[in-house]
Structures are given as C-alpha cells and as structure tokens.
Amino acid sequence: MEPAELGKMLLESEKMDLAQGALIASGVNEVREFNRYMAKTDQLCQEIAHSLKGSEVERAKEIFHWLWKSKHHRYQQRGSFKLNDVIDAQLAETEPVGNCLGLTVLFNVLAQRFGLEVKTVHLEYAFGIGPHVFTVLHAGSRSIDIEHSLPYGFDYHEHKDTPQREEWEDRELVADIYHSVANSSAELGEWADAIEGYDKAIRLNPEYNKARLNKGIALAELGRVEEAREWLREKAPAAPGGA
Numbered sequence: 001m002e003p004a005e006l007g008k009m010l011l012e013s014e015k016m017d018l019a020q021g022a023l024i025a026s027g028v029n030e031v032r033e034f035n036r037y038m039a040k041t042d043q044l045c046q047e048i049a050h051s052l053k054g055s056e057v058e059r060a061k062e063i064f065h066w067l068w069k070s071k072h073h074r075y076q077q078r079g080s081f082k083l084n085d086v087i088d089a090q091l092a093e094t095e096p097v098g099n100c101l102g103l104t105v106l107f108n109v110l111a112q113r114f115g116l117e118v119k120t121v122h123l124e125y126a127f128g129i130g131p132h133v134f135t136v137l138h139a140g141s142r143s144i145d146i147e148h149s150l151p152y153g154f155d156y157h158e159h160k161d162t163p164q165r166e167e168w169e170d171r172e173l174v175a176d177i178y179h180s181v182a183n184s185s186a187e188l189g190e191w192a193d194a195i196e197g198y199d200k201a202i203r204l205n206p207e208y209n210k211a212r213l214n215k216g217i218a219l220a221e222l223g224r225v226e227e228a229r230e231w232l233r234e235k236a237p238a239a240p241g242g243a
Contacts, residue, residue: 023084026177052114060146064148072095072151074097080098081098101176119136120167127149133173134159145157147159178198179197183214
C-alpha cells in the first residue's frame with residue numbers, strides 16, 4: 001500500500017501501527033523511503049532483541065538503557081521530533097538523537113514491537129520550559145514513568161503528581177507530530193501548510209486545544225480573519241463548571 005493511502009487510513013481508523021503513522025506524519029511519503037525506514041526499525045529491534053529477558057519492566061528498562069548506552073547525549077531541547085530523523089541519528093555516530101517527542105516516539109515504537117504496553121503522557125508545562133511528553137509503561141498493577149530526556153529517567157517520579165497530566169494513545173501521539181510539523185511551517189510563514197498540519201492533528205485528536213488555537217492564528221495570518229474568529233468561537237473549550 002502507498003504511504004499516501006496509509007496516511008488516509010491513518011486519519012480514518014481507530015487503530016494504527018505507531019511506526020507507520022509516525023513516519024507518515026513525519027513526512028515520509030515515498031514508498032522506497034518509507035520501506036527503508038521500516039527496515040531500519042526492524043534493524044534496531046534485532047540489535048536490541050538479544051539482550052532482552054525477564055519481566056515486562058526488565059525488558060522496558062533494558063530497551064531504555066540500550067538506547068542511552070548507544071548514544072550518551074541523546075536529548076536536545078530543540079532537536080528533531082521526526083521519527084525518520086531520530087532513527088537515522090540512533091543508528092549513526094552523530095548525537096544528539098532528538099527532542100522529547102522524537103525520543104518518546106522511538107521508544108514507544110520499539111517497546112510495542114516487543115509486546116510492551118506503553119502509552120504517552122503529555123504535560124502542558126514541565127522543567128520550566130513548556131509542553132513535554134514521555135512514556136508510561138503499564139505492567140500489571142504498576143505504572144512506570146519513563147523520562148527520555150534524562151539518562152536516569154527510567155521509573156522517574158518527579159512527574160507523578162503533576163497537575164493536568166494527560167495520557168495519550170498512539171493517535172494522540174501521532175497528532176502531536178502533525179502539530180509539530182505545522183508549527184515548523186508556521187515559523188517559516190507557510191500558513192497554508194501549517195493549517196493542513198493542524199487539521200490533521202485535530203482530526204486525530206479532536207480535544208487538542210493547542211492545535212485548534214494555532215489553526216485560528218494561522219487563519220488570521222492568511223487574512224482570513226472572520227473565518228479565524230468563527231473557528232475560535234466555535235471551537236473554544238467550555239469554561240470549567242459552565243453550563
């Protein structure tokens with residue numbers, strides 16, 4: 001199946017393969033390139049597989065530490081969020097690998113390949129910087145936070161009591177990639193491309209209020225002021241405790 005067709009199915013279906021969805025959202029839309037990155041994902045799994053053993057927690061911990069041992073300086077605040085870039089950096093000799101979104105997507109893809117139940121936690125504000133994502137592993141009765149920006153981030157406890165902690169499925173995680181792509185377009189003044197990205201993010205995650213707000217801003221920047229006002233008026237989240 002062509003990546004473009006996969007992309008259409010991605011937006012319409014409830015379930016998805018995270019690796020496929022993340023690559024498409026990252027802009028990998030040519031068949032040969034798409035297959036090449038799927039093969040690179042398989043390569044990473046093969047390199048990790050021989051060291052995995054024990055419980056779900058032990059296997060997740062081994063994947064985490066294997067990634068950090070391979071790249072001692074993996075995290076960069078404004079590093080890449082695109083899965084293809086992150087895969088390339090992880091397999092190459094270059095560092096860093098990516099930002100919190102890129103590292104979370106890569107870990108979740110690999111963990112799911114080994115049958116681990118992982119999801120994503122989104123925080124609107126963390127580390128005094130801004131929006132942040134990381135992995136949560138569900139293993140039996142345990143939930144373990146995995147903070148990819150730190151080499152000691154496995155079973156990280158500092159986010160446990162953070163207000164407005166929001167757990168995301170794969171669809172919401174892929175939506176965040178589309179949102180980040182749209183933000184990159186907006187930074188370049190490419191407002192039509194930004195709106196297209198925000199629309200895809202909203203379609204995957206209808207509750208993504210930041211993407212809704214940013215679409216309104218992009219519409220206004222294109223001179224579509226009345227449309228922007230109407231969009232923001234209709235899509236504004238209800239006030240807490242409102243009727």
